[in-house]
Amino acid sequence: xxxxxxxxxxxxxxxxxxxxxxxxxxxxxxxxxxxxxxxxxxxxxxxxxxxxxxxxxxxxxxxxxxxxxxxxxxxxxxxxxxxxxxxxxxxxxxxxxxxxxxxxxxxxxxxxxxxxxxxxxxxxxxxxxxxxxxxxxxxxxxxxxxxxxxxxxxxxxxxxxxxxxxxxxxxxxxxxxxxxxxxxxxxxxxxxxxxxxxxxxxxxxxxxxxxxxxxxxxxxxxxxxxxxxxxxxxxxxxxxxxxxxxxxxxxxxxxxxxxxxxxxxxxxxxxxxxxxxxxxxxxxxxxxxxxxxxxxxxxxxxxxxxxxxxxxxxxxxxxxxxxxxxxxxxxxxxxxxxxxxxxxxxxxxxxxxxxxxxxxxxxxxxxxxxxxxxxxxxxxxxxxxxxxxxxxxxx
Amino acid sequence: xxxxxxxxxxxxxxxxxxxxxxxxxxxxxxxxxxxxxxxxxxxxxxxxxxxxxxxxxxxxxxxxxxxxxxxxxxxxxxxxxxxxxxxxxxxxxxxxxxxxxxxxxxxxxxxxxxxxxxxxxxxxxxxxxxxxxxxxxxxxxxxxxxxxxxxxxxxxxxxxxxxxxxxxxxxxxxxxxxxxxxxxxxxxxxxxxxxxxxxxxxxxxxxxxxxxxxxxxxxxxxxxxxxxxxxxxxxxxxxxxxxxxxxxxxxxxxxxxxxxxxxxxxxxxxxxxxxxxxxxxxxxxxxxxxxxxxxxxxxxxxxxxxxxxxxxxxxxxxxxxxxxxxxxxxxxxxxxxxxxxxxxxxxxxxxxxxxxxxxxxxxxxxxxxxxxxxxxxxxxxxxxxxxxxxxxxxx
Numbered sequence: 168x169x170x171x172x173x174x175x176x177x178x179x180x181x182x183x184x185x186x187x188x189x190x191x192x193x194x195x196x197x198x199x200x201x202x203x204x205x206x207x208x209x210x211x212x213x214x215x216x217x218x219x220x221x222x223x224x225x226x227x228x229x230x231x232x233x234x235x236x237x238x239x240x241x242x243x244x245x246x247x248x249x250x251x252x253x254x255x256x257x258x259x260x261x262x263x264x265x266x267x268x269x270x271x272x273x274x275x276x277x278x279x280x281x282x283x284x285x286x287x288x289x290x291x292x293x294x295x296x297x298x299x300x301x302x303x304x305x306x307x308x309x310x311x312x313x314x315x316x317x318x319x320x321x322x323x324x325x326x327x328x329x330x331x332x333x334x335x336x337x338x339x340x341x342x343x344x345x346x347x348x349x350x351x352x353x354x355x356x357x358x359x360x361x362x363x364x365x366x367x368x369x370x371x372x373x374x375x376x377x378x379x380x381x382x383x384x385x386x387x388x389x390x391x392x393x394x395x396x397x398x399x400x401x402x403x404x405x406x407x408x409x410x411x412x413x414x415x416x417x418x419x420x421x422x423x424x425x426x427x428x429x430x431x432x433x434x435x436x437x438x439x440x441x442x443x444x445x446x447x448x449x450x451x452x453x454x455x456x457x458x459x460x461x462x463x464x465x466x467x468x469x470x471x472x473x474x475x476x477x478x479x480x481x482x483x484x485x486x487x488x489x490x491x492x493x494x495x496x497x498x499x500x501x502x503x504x505x506x507x508x509x510x511x512x513x514x515x516x517x518x519x520x521x522x523x524x525x526x527x528x529x530x531x532x533x534x535x536x537x538x539x540x541x542x543x544x545x546x547x548x549x550x551x552x553x554x555x556x557x558x559x560x561x562x
Numbered sequence: 563x564x565x566x567x568x569x570x571x572x573x574x575x576x577x578x579x580x581x582x583x584x585x586x587x588x589x590x591x592x593x594x595x596x597x598x599x600x601x602x603x604x605x606x607x608x609x610x611x612x613x614x615x616x617x618x619x620x621x622x623x624x625x626x627x628x629x630x631x632x633x634x635x636x637x638x639x640x641x642x643x644x645x646x647x648x649x650x651x652x653x654x655x656x657x658x659x660x661x662x663x664x665x666x667x668x669x670x671x672x673x674x675x676x677x678x679x680x681x682x683x684x685x686x687x688x689x690x691x692x693x694x695x696x697x698x699x700x701x702x703x704x705x706x707x708x709x710x711x712x713x714x715x716x717x718x719x720x721x722x723x724x725x726x727x728x729x730x731x732x733x734x735x736x737x738x739x740x741x742x743x744x745x746x747x748x749x750x751x752x753x754x755x756x757x758x759x760x761x762x763x764x765x766x767x768x769x770x771x772x773x774x775x776x777x778x779x780x781x782x783x784x785x786x787x788x789x790x791x792x793x794x795x796x797x798x799x800x801x802x803x804x805x806x807x808x809x810x811x812x813x814x815x816x817x818x819x820x821x822x823x824x825x826x827x828x829x830x831x832x833x834x835x836x837x838x839x840x841x842x843x844x845x846x847x848x849x850x851x852x853x854x855x856x857x858x859x860x861x862x863x864x865x866x867x868x869x870x871x872x873x874x875x876x877x878x879x880x881x882x883x884x885x886x887x888x889x890x891x892x893x894x895x896x897x898x899x900x901x902x903x904x905x906x907x908x909x910x911x912x913x914x915x916x917x918x919x920x921x922x923x924x925x926x927x928x929x930x931x932x933x934x935x936x937x938x939x940x941x942x943x944x945x946x947x948x949x950x951x952x953x954x955x956x957x
Contacts, residue, residue, distance in 0.1 A: 221879030221887050250875050250887050252903045284872025285905055393876050463858070463944075477679025480645050481788050484616030492616050492645050508647045510680055549858075 169412040171419065172327045177307030180325030180339035181362040183207040183404040187304035188313030191296030193245040193282075193289065199313035201296045202242045204358055209236040209274060210400035211367035213374045215382075217395035224248040224255030224288075225278045226396065231256075234367070237275030240358060240398065241266060242314050243293055245282040247354065249393035258288040265294045270302060279396050281316055281343065281354040311341035314356055318343050322427045326416045328363075334407035336363035340420050344428025354394040355382065357424060362405040363413055373414045374399055381421035384456075385429050385545040397421075426545055430528075435547035437469055440530040443483075446540030451488040453542035455533065458486035460546025469548035474520035476504040476512060483533060494536030499523040507536060564807040565724045566814065572702030575720030575734035576757040578602040578799040582699035583708030586691030588640040588677075588684065594708035596691045597637045599753055604631040604669060605795035606762035608769045610777075612790035619643040619650030619683075620673045621791065626651075629762070632670030635753060635793065636661060637709050638688055640677040642749065644788035653683040660689045665697060674791050676711055676738065676749040706736035709751055713738050717822045721811045723758075729802035731758035735815050739823025749789040750777065752819060757800040758808055768809045769794055776816035779851075780824050780940045792816075821940055825923075830942030832864055835925040838878075841935030846883040848937035853881035854926065855941025864943035869915035871899040871907060878928060889931030894918040902931060 178186045184206050188199035212235070216226045225248055241263065248255045263276045280288070311321040325339035342357035378397060399417075430438045441459045446452035459465055462482045468475040476497050483490055493508040500523045504512045512520070523529050573581045579601050583594035607630070611621045620643055636658065643650045658671045675683070706716040720734035737752035773792060794812075825833045836854045841847035854860055857877045863870040871892050878885055888903040895918045899907045907915070918924050 218882075219876060219879040220883075220885050221875050221890075247872075250872060250900070251905070252887060284876055285900065285907060287905070393879060477642075477645060480616050481614060481679055484614040484788060487613075488615075490615050492647060495616075505645070505680065510646070510682070512680060 168331050169409055170329045171416050172329065174325045174327045174337070176305070176325050176339055177311055177323035177341050178204050178339045178358055178360045179305040179307035181337040181360045181402070183362060183402045184339070184360045185302055185305055186310040187300060187306040188309030188311070189296055189299065191292050193243065193292065199309055200244045201293060202310040202313035203297070203300055203302070204240045204310065204360060204400070205273070205302045206238040206360070206400060206402040208402045208404060209238050210402045211365070211370060212237060213367060213371040213399040215374060215378050215397040217392055219393050219395070221250060221393050223280060223393040224251050224259055225280050226394065228256050228259045229277050232275065232277070235275050237277060238402070239266070239273040239276035240279060240400070241276060241297060242279045242356070242358070244314060244316055246280060246286055246288055247282045247284045247394050248280040248288045250285040251287055254287065258290045262288070262290050262293050262297065266297050269298050270300070272302070279356055279394070279398070281314065281356055281394055284393060307339065307341065314341065314343045316343060316354070317433055318431055320431060322424055322431070324420050324423050326420060328409070328412045328416050330407060330409050330412060334405070336361060336405035336407040338363065338416050338420060340424060342424040342428065344431060354392040355428065356394070357382070357397045357421070359397070359399040359417070359420065361399065361401045362403065363401055364403045364406050364408040365401045365413060369410065370399055370401055373410070373417055377414065377418045377421050381418060381425040384543060385425040429545045429547050432547040434550045436527065436550060437548045438528040439469060439546050439548070441544045441546060442530055442532040442541070443535065444532070444541040445535040445537055447489050447538045448540040449542055450540070452535070452540040453544070455483050455486045455488050455535070456542045456544035458482050459531065459533070460544045463549065466546070466549035469524070470550040472521065472524040474499055474504065474517065474524050479531060479533065480505065488535070489537060490535050496534045496536060498532040500529050563726050564804055566811055567722045567724065569720045569722045569732070571700070571720050571734055572706055572718035572736050573599050573734045573753055573755045574700040574702035576732040576755045576797070578757060578797050579734070579755045580697055580700055581705040582695060582701040583704030583706070584691055584694065586687050588638065588687065594704055595639045596688060597705040597708035598692070598695055598697070599635045599705065599755060599795070600668070600697045601633040601755070601795060601797040603797045603799060604633050605797045606760070606765060607632060608762060608766040608794040610769060610773050610792040612787055614788050614790070616645060616788050618675060618789040619646050619654060620675050621789065623651050623654045624672050627670065627672070630670050632672060633797070634661070634668040634671035635674060635795070636671060636692060637674045637751070637753070639709060639711055641675060641681055641683055642677045642679045642789050643675040643683045644679040646680070646682055649682065653685045657683070657685050657688050657692065661692050664693050665695070667697070674751055674789070674793070676709065676751055676789055679788060702734065702736065709736065709738045711738060711749070712828055714826055717819055717826070719815050719818050721815060723804070723807045723811050725802060725804050725807060729800070731756060731800040731802040733758065733811050733815060735819060737819040737823065739826060749787040750823065751789070752777070752792045752816070754792070754794040754812070754815065756794065756796045757798065758796055759798045759801050759803040760796045760808060764805065765794055765796055768812055772809065772813045772816050776813060776820040779938060780820040824940045824942050827942040829945045831922065831945060832943045833923040834864060834941050834943070836939045836941060837925055837927045837936070838930065839927070839936040840930040840932055842884045842933045843935040844937055845935070847930070847935040848939070850878050850881045850883050850928065850930070851937045851939035853877050854928070855939045858944065861941070861944035864919070865945040867916065867919040869894055869899065869912065869919050874926060874928065875900065883930070884932060885930050891929045891931060893927040895924050
């Protein structure tokens with residue numbers, strides 16, 4: 168048996184990890200806009216990147232490294248370094264070379280960026296800023312604020328995992344989301360640090376599994392930004408590891424951050440869990456759940472707090488999965504509004520359904536009524552604030 | 563050679579066709595809400611329906627008829643008769659039987675509905691209204707108004723096709739769109755009437771071809787409403803036919819109506835043509851063009867009149883087609899903002915690109931730079947009005 172304890176510190180919670188966020192003039196009014204994560208010993212690195220074909224320069228740069236151990240990540244906001252071609256990669260090399268010249272303890276550094284696409288990296292500002300870093304800082308909070316773009320709050324979490332034999336290890340994380348994540352292609356970045364004694368291959372396998380039910384469940388139809396990145400760095404300094412415990416902690420951390428991103432989606436006022444059961448297989452349940460969380464008509468009905476179950480049914484029908492109105496059932500939390508062809512929704516039921524819609528978080532459960540396939544996705548509503556933010560994003 | 567002349571009359575333009583729109587109390591303030599189309603002789607009928615699995619009752623009813631000739635379509639607004647099961651189909655039978663009892667000249671009537679999902683048809687009102695129809699009316703305008711839901715203007719068009727030998731035939735049409743069509747699943751209905759001497763099989767083949775480049779190009783990722791319907795009725799009364807001329811006229815009519823629907827999309831202020839060329843094949847060009855016209859980030863940037871070409875590039879990258887930033891080029895009308903890896907967009911170019919974005923109609927052209935695949939899709943922006951309309955749709 169093992170225990171998970173929530174602890175403070177974000178990406179600095181695990182032994183041997185350091186981080187800070189500073190202001191170098193990319194954001195306005197002194198807001199932090201450049202961050203680093205540093206480990207005092209080399210780390211195994213597991214990663215998941217965007218499937219977007221217009222992969223940003225930082226990801227292309229990372230991927231040229233092959234299988235490597237490193238101990239440093241530099242992260243900037245306000246510029247995605249995407250669509251910048253070979254020059255974008257050269258810019259990263261120049262920045263990271265300058266960092267290594269100043270800090271000889273930095274080995275195999277990588278970079279991550281978020282912001283506007285199609286503009287060259289402001290590398291002079293970044294280099295000048297990076298040279299002022301103090302690698303002994305444990306400012307996980309500042310680092311999590313530096314990577315924010317249109318996020319309204321910083322997102323971080325950490326767990327201590329205590330094993331039966333008294334040994335323990337820690338996992339900490341920070342993330343930025345905003346945008347409606349998917350399909351809106353706002354960049355999602357997540358950095359996870361751990362002192363668990365885990366090898367790269369094991370860690371990559373666990374990460375891949377956890378991404379499917381967390382970040383990918385909150386980011387719908389496969390659309391992703393040019394920069395989406397999840398990095399896990401393990402420096403092994405605790406000497407402890409337990410595979411199931413590590414997986415449970417990592418999945419909890421990623422699910423928490425995924426939900427926080429959805430809750431903080433641009434203009435979002437609601438976090439909605441779309442639980443689809445009874446599909447002919449898990450894949451079809453996933454297609455339906457993601458179609459629901461991506462539907463403009465569903466999202467706007469949520470914003471209007473309108474228990475418009477017909478849009479739910481229509482979206483499932485349009486998703487292409489095997490379904491039939493005679494087998495479908497729909498619930499808003501525990502209020503059943505449609506049951507296997509029976510029109511339950513009337514004036515009596517409406518206030519109960521409407522009351523659920525007024526909550527800031529609730530579940531829409533659709534049972535397809537066929538087999539055992541199931542999937543849970545997470546989405547938010549779409550309101551005026553989303554339009555406002557995205558109509559004016561560059562300005 | 564042949565000539566197409568635009569003429570008045572909508573669905574009553576072709577010889578032998580009659581139509582009217584009346585008010586039966588489904589809409590407020592005396593607005594027309596029930597319509598018919600009647601032909602004085604039997605028609606061949608070609609059709610294209612939604613791919614939504616939750617097919618509405620009128621479509622299921624139509625599909626039980628098999629291969630038939632008919633001369634009457636009844637259309638109601640405000641109620642989709644969808645998710646209503648067997649009872650919904652029985653309601654249609656009851657309504658149409660009453661119509662036939664009153665009007666013995668009506669043969670094999672069918673029905674079409676648009677409106678709220680999951681509520682039984684108000685059949686008493688509909689029957690009472692239908693019994694007051696005057697089948698000698700040629701009120702194509704009133705009929706086109708009766709089928710509107712959130713449309714802000716009625717959509718109709720007609721052509722006279724004059725052949726080289728002096729013979730001629732006519733094609734008229736009316737449609738309703740609104741919603742963002744696709745992926746928003748607002749119902750799209752289109753009724754086309756012709757006195758051309760065309761057999762059903764030929765007409766169905768031409769219709770299928772034309773739908774691909776018109777309504778399906780304006781309705782993006784395969785999402786469709788429970789009720790989407792395109793019906794073509796040919797009563798052959800002109801005795802004339804010419805396949806190429808018929809196809810050209812039908813395609814012009816459908817493209818005009820498709821663009822009118824997009825232009826009248828809920829809250830839309832712009833009609834944007836997405837021309838994708840240079841893809842490895844037409845299918846990939848279609849995927850990219852539809853991804854652009856469906857992207858929330860692109861739509862909101864259009865609303866904000868922001869020449870944010872990075873979102874265009876990112877959306878193409880996320881669409882999954884073969885592409886590479888080093889081969890891609892992007893134009894706003896004739897203003898090239900990105901050319902095969904070259905960042906052309908700067909302070910000098912911005913006013914020219916911004917000027918294009920301020921137009922009410924313009925073209926975004928993306929050349930993938932690989933092969934000859936091309937497709938053109940049509941989309942609109944997404945603004946506050948869309949959110950407002952869809953947050954409050956049922957109320």
